[in-house]
Amino acid sequence: MNVKIAKNSGFCFGVKRAIKIALEAAKGNHEIVTLGPIIHNPQMVKKLEDEGIKNVDDVSAINGRPTIIRSHGVKRETLLQLKKDGVEIINATCPYVSKTQEYAQELSEEGYKIIILGDKNHPEVQALKSYIKEEVVIVTNANGIDNKNYQRVGVISQTTRNVKDLQEVVQALVPRCHEIRVINTICNATTIRQESTLKLAKESDLMIVVGGKNSSNTKMLAKISENFVKTYHIEIECEIEEKWFKDKENIGLTAGASTPDWVIVGVYNKIIKCMGDINSKIERIKDIPEFEEER
Numbered sequence: 001m002n003v004k005i006a007k008n009s010g011f012c013f014g015v016k017r018a019i020k021i022a023l024e025a026a027k028g029n030h031e032i033v034t035l036g037p038i039i040h041n042p043q044m045v046k047k048l049e050d051e052g053i054k055n056v057d058d059v060s061a062i063n064g065r066p067t068i069i070r071s072h073g074v075k076r077e078t079l080l081q082l083k084k085d086g087v088e089i090i091n092a093t094c095p096y097v098s099k100t101q102e103y104a105q106e107l108s109e110e111g112y113k114i115i116i117l118g119d120k121n122h123p124e125v126q127a128l129k130s131y132i133k134e135e136v137v138i139v140t141n142a143n144g145i146d147n148k149n150y151q152r153v154g155v156i157s158q159t160t161r162n163v164k165d166l167q168e169v170v171q172a173l174v175p176r177c178h179e180i181r182v183i184n185t186i187c188n189a190t191t192i193r194q195e196s197t198l199k200l201a202k203e204s205d206l207m208i209v210v211g212g213k214n215s216s217n218t219k220m221l222a223k224i225s226e227n228f229v230k231t232y233h234i235e236i237e238c239e240i241e242e243k244w245f246k247d248k249e250n251i252g253l254t255a256g257a258s259t260p261d262w263v264i265v266g267v268y269n270k271i272i273k274c275m276g277d278i279n280s281k282i283e284r285i286k287d288i289p290e291f292e293e294e295r
């Protein structure tokens with residue numbers, strides 16, 4: 001039996017930063033809210049609620065309380081509204097997400113037709129769209145590129161997409177455009193996790209992907225993995241079934257950028273238990289074979 005974890009699994013820089021900002025803000029405030037879940041992980045959102053940080057889904061539910069802006073950011077008009085209402089804003093937007101918004105605004109102001117690689121329903125993409133003056137085209141892959149010809153196109157991506165998809169989108173655009181400006185806004189944390197998951201999937205008999213079912217980057221890890229090997233995407237250890245491991249030798253474990261350490265540790269312990277090892281239970285993520293923390 002061999003259970004390994006993909007390098008850099010778990011919290012990325014932006015998520016660690018957002019949680020730290022939220023917890024620090026909560027120390028000085030009795031009433032504090034996040035506008036939308038601070039990260040896409042229900043277990044972490046619940047834990048923060050226990051610390052007094054409530055999640056509200058709409059500006060109308062803020063009721064004057066200090067408000068944390070989640071790691072994915074919010075729409076430009078929402079921020080303006082909060083400022084107008086005099087709400088204390090605690091901005092935990094990941095700097096890479098903010099940078100993508102700046103690029104979108106600049107390209108739009110320079111007259112480029114903007115094409116976004118991303119999920120049109122994801123809050124990050126909705127926020128990004130709000131920084132662009134004209135109508136935008138949002139595609140999830142190259143198949144979404146229509147037959148229109150464009151003079152000047154600016155291509156940007158949701159931070160958690162896949163480089164290969166971005167390359168294919170650009171390739172599909174080349175015959176239809178006079179000028180294309182591509183800004184690779186897929187963040188490094190995303191790319192590293194995808195590469196290490198791909199490597200581990202190739203050498204495993206089974207992969208377990210851990211993270212929010214609503215987490216874009218976790219879903220992408222599952223998609224990459226299932227191209228090579230049987231893959232289960234779970235949120236918590238109790239979803240694991242012992243029968244999955246029958247006749248399996250090499251098990252790979254990976255986790256999205258918003259999956260907390262304690263959830264990953266619980267999943268690892270459940271896997272080894274299912275495989276008949278009751279002596280190797282661990283307490284810390286760094287005790288999982290091959291674990292390497294993001295630098």
Ligand code: SF4
Nearest residue numbers: 012014094096159187
């Ligand atoms: S995945 Fe990248 S962009 Fe998203 S929060 Fe983490 S570091 Fe920031």
